[in-house]
Amino acid sequence: MKFISTRGRAPAASFSEVVLAGLAGDGGLYVPEELPKFSREEIAAMAGMDYVQLARTVMRPFVAEDLTEEELDGLVERAYETFNHKAIAPLVQLDHNLWVQELFHGPTLAFKDFALQFLGQLFDLLLKKRGEKVVVMGATSGDTGSAAIEGCRHCENIDIFILHPHQRVSEVQRRQMTTILSDNVYNIALQGNFDDCQRMVKASFADQSFLPDGRRLVAVNSINWARIMAQIVYYFYAALHLGAPARAVNFSVPTGNFGDIFAGYLARGMGLPVEQLIVATNANDILHRCLSANDHSRKPLQHSLSPSMDIMVSSNFERLLFDLYGRDGNAIAELMRHQGGEMKLAAEVVERAAALFSSHRVDDAGTVAAIRNISEETGYLADPHTAIGIEAARQCRRDPAQPMVCLATAHPVKFPEAVQKALSGQELPLPSHLADLFEREERYEVLPDDMMVVHKFMAESL
Numbered sequence: 313m314k315f316i317s318t319r320g321r322a323p324a325a326s327f328s329e330v331v332l333a334g335l336a337g338d339g340g341l342y343v344p345e346e347l348p349k350f351s352r353e354e355i356a357a358m359a360g361m362d363y364v365q366l367a368r369t370v371m372r373p374f375v376a377e378d379l380t381e382e383e384l385d386g387l388v389e390r391a392y393e394t395f396n397h398k399a400i401a402p403l404v405q406l407d408h409n410l411w412v413q414e415l416f417h418g419p420t421l422a423f424k425d426f427a428l429q430f431l432g433q434l435f436d437l438l439l440k441k442r443g444e445k446v447v448v449m450g451a452t453s454g455d456t457g458s459a460a461i462e463g464c465r466h467c468e469n470i471d472i473f474i475l476h477p478h479q480r481v482s483e484v485q486r487r488q489m490t491t492i493l494s495d496n497v498y499n500i501a502l503q504g505n506f507d508d509c510q511r512m513v514k515a516s517f518a519d520q521s522f523l524p525d526g527r528r529l530v531a532v533n534s535i536n537w538a539r540i541m542a543q544i545v546y547y548f549y550a551a552l553h554l555g556a557p558a559r560a561v562n563f564s565v566p567t568g569n570f571g572d573i574f575a576g577y578l579a580r581g582m583g584l585p586v587e588q589l590i591v592a593t594n595a596n597d598i599l600h601r602c603l604s605a606n607d608h609s610r611k612p613l614q615h616s617l618s619p620s621m622d623i624m625v626s627s628n629f630e631r632l633l634f635d636l637y638g639r640d641g642n643a644i645a646e647l648m649r650h651q652g653g654e655m656k657l658a659a660e661v662v663e664r665a666a667a668l669f670s671s672h673r674v675d676d677a678g679t680v681a682a683i684r685n686i687s688e689e690t691g692y693l694a695d696p697h698t699a700i701g702i703e704a705a706r707q708c709r710r711d712p713a714q715p716m717v718c719l720a721t722a723h724p725v726k727f728p729e730a731v732q733k734a735l736s737g738q739e740l741p742l743p744s745h746l747a748d749l750f751e752r753e754e755r756y757e758v759l760p761d762d763m764m765v766v767h768k769f770m771a772e773s774l
């Protein structure tokens with residue numbers, strides 16, 4: 313299988329090439345030249361598979377030319393053996409035809425583990441086959457960093473440097489990163505804010521001459537194709553348990569960069585019967601405005617109670633636009649030149665999107681109310697991101713006779729502020745495998761917001 317860029321000006325590339333490259337050379341995002349399709353019979357035959365078997369089956373067509381069956385099997389097994397629930401992605405019923413799929417049983421208690429546990433294993437294998445070593449560098453405002461570190465901590469061919477803003481992430485978030493004492497893991501607490509961290513990472517990618525010979529930087533951000541691919545699997549897992557392929561199953565997805573919900577769109581393209589995908593946003597509602605009113609203007613970032621969805625633009629949305637524009641790379645390149653300003657989509661494109669996607673916005677007050685209502689009505693404790701998805705499902709579901717699955721993207725203990733606002737006095741103990749988090753040894757380097765100093769630290773660490 314070949315992969316092409318959404319902007320049409322980069323050469324087609326293999327699976328291994330796109331995974332290691334991240335972004336395409338023309339600034340676009342890679343998508344499969346042709347999406348693999350499963351017949352109804354093939355999907356019916358997946359019923360009863362456990363998560364690992366299903367992951368192999370769903371991902372195989374994408375990787376068949378680059379990985380042997382044994383290699384893929386090994387990757388998937390190792391990626392998901394770190395999860396703390398035997399079902400990996402269990403379903404919980406809240407109401408008639410209303411379900412939550414818990415995606416927070418991985419090592420960092422958020423759904424990003426599904427992609428990053430797999431990506432770490434995959435990187436390591438591809439690099440071993442090439443005899444290469446790379447340096448992963450990333451900035452985090454708290455959450456993605458720990459998932460990336462957990463994904464790479466056992467990788468022999470990767471060193472990972474994660475920058476977080478010094479004293480501006482919660483103690484739980486910091487400790488989830490800094491208590492990983494593997495030799496290849498480096499946490500940098502930068503004396504600045506998250507934007508400074510991001511700027512530092514961007515500049516480092518632009519000029520990598522500070523690295524020792526033979527080393528290069530790679531990113532593990534949410535535009536990486538392998539991350540999206542790994543997320544397709546749990547849509548199949550949920551739908552198969554709720555009656556697919558005989559029945560259509562719908563999803564409501566707390567959305568930031570549009571990676572998670574795009575995986576649902578791909579699952580549908582591969583043959584899964586999905587009739588409605590709900591884009592649930594917080595006050596950073598560019599996607600909701602775009603889908604409901606064709607308003608894709610940038611607004612200043614608002615810091616919300618659901619910080620993992622605080623975005624100004626959604627990078628993976630470009631992948632959907634590519635399809636909606638008839639896979640015309642020139643049209644997308646043209647559109648993206650207006651990213652900073654008022655990107656206006658063609659009216660028929662918005663209409664086409666509306667056939668499948670609905671959207672809903674929930675602000676902080678609505679989030680707190682949703683956590684409270686869900687708890688009172690069902691006894692279920694939802695984290696703020698998940699609560700936004702459940703609320704959006706209640707507001708926009710089209711067919712109450714079809715199962716609706718709300719993706720639970722984080723464990724409530726990760727976001728105690730919102731939960732305590734909603735349910736005052738609620739105790740939130742850490743899950744057992746993190747119970748001693750506050751006693752564990754930490755290791756991190758506090759560095760000034762100075763590129764020379766950061767680069768010197770990195771070069772000397774390698």
Ligand SMILES: *Cc1c(COP(=O)(O)O)cnc(C)c1O
Pocket residue numbers: 422423424455534566567568569570571572573620621697721722
């Ligand atoms: C990253 C994240 C999201 C948003 O997912 P996208 O793929 O960026 O749309 C939602 N909830 C949580 C808890 C997250 O960590």
